[in-house]
Amino acid sequence: MDWFLDLKARPDCRQTEQDFQAWLSRSPLHETAWDQALKAWMLLGEVPPVYEHVWRPTSSVASLPQRRRWRQWTVGAGLALAASALILLAGPSLLIRWQADHITRTAESRTLKLEDGTVIEMGGDSAIATEITASVRRVTLLSGEAFFDVAHDTLRPFTVDAGGVAIAVLGTAFDVQLADNETTVELARGTVAISYAGPEHKENFELSPGEMAAIDRRTGAVERSVIAPEDIAAWRSGRMFVNDITVGAAVERLQRYHQAWISVPDPALAARRVTGLYDLKNPDSALEALVKPFGGKVREVTSYGRVLSRF
Structure with a gap:
């Protein structure tokens, strides 16, 4: 190389x-x-x-x-x-741009305040569509990640749709991450009801504060675990927290904070699982920390491309 x-x-x-x-x-x-x-x-x-x-x-x-x-x-x-x-x-697809009301670029964060008083913090390379009316409060996470601090309203439940996974609340704070095949929810405060109906499976459950759940939208499998308060939406403080996910999935999250295109052509390396905190302010160091335990290296093919490999 x-x-x-x-x-x-x-x-x-x-x-x-x-x-x-x-x-x-x-x-x-x-x-x-x-x-x-x-x-x-x-x-x-x-x-x-x-x-x-x-x-x-x-x-x-x-x-x-x-x-x-x-x-x-x-x-x-x-x-x-x-x-x-x-x-x-490069950037969100044209379809997402057409659907979205709000978009962030790579490594950009943005804070919104909706008409009902709900505050949304959007992570890098993210897009949302909003619908706030006299009877409905609904947000669709089209790509990326967002943290929601929902204003309490007993007459209008607040719903977030992320890849077909619905999160319903009255007033609470939680983070939602949308990946290619997985939706992850981290709950900071209150209670959320999560539902997902796939072609051959259906899931309905609730989360309590300090819990997180990763829903595989292909199989309907749900992985629930405990998360420390400081690790919920850690991206807001320039960190990425991952819990027992594949290197490929972690790279997909890091991609939202890296200007270069990242590829993991080695399936065995992409399938290795990681848990930890990674620095989003230095994404190249984060990539190195991801693959180094497995003998992997980060190759800077150009200033706009990175290849993660074991050679």
Whole structure:
């Protein structure tokens, strides 16, 4: 990966090319490592390996000048493909923008006060839609995370919908996080009633202060646990608290506070589970702390891309 970055930074430097070719020919392990670096870059751009014949030539006796040419082409193509993917993935989708009443950017937080007196603190890269009328108080969390301090109103229960998970309250304070397949609720004060009806499962339960629940929307499975008061919505103080979740899920949360696009192409690394507090003010250090216990490393492919790997 270091050679990848050097060649990208100095594409016309003959000395860098010569040094690279000398390193490459020194050991078959170097060629294997180089192929892994190219695969990681392709995965960063979420590009199917349709050019496998390029980065894995059928002839093992290809000349070094030929290797240099196809590797330079692969780096250039990878940069163009990844740049296109980054443009497509930057920020909330157009559909979310169309639905949302309020949106935050990456690493941005925002505090809102609704007409009923409810205060909402939105985390980075989040979006909500609100509906406050004489008879209804409803908020839809479209993406990201938000902390709700709900004004008490016995005649109008307050409902938050997060990916089909409904949280109903009268007056309370709680945090809701929405991920691709999971909704997490952390309760600071009061009581909340949570319900979820999937295609083949249905869940209804209540949380008490100091409890949290993670609902897997694919299976309906619910993981309940105790959470310290200071860890509820820890993102408000620049920290991220996670409790027995996968590295992949933790990276998904960190992505909302990192300007670069983060990829974990290694399924085994992405599946490892972590518990802890991580610094959102230094997301690169947080990424390193996530994967270091498993021998993982954070590769800065460009200033706009990070690859987490075990090599």
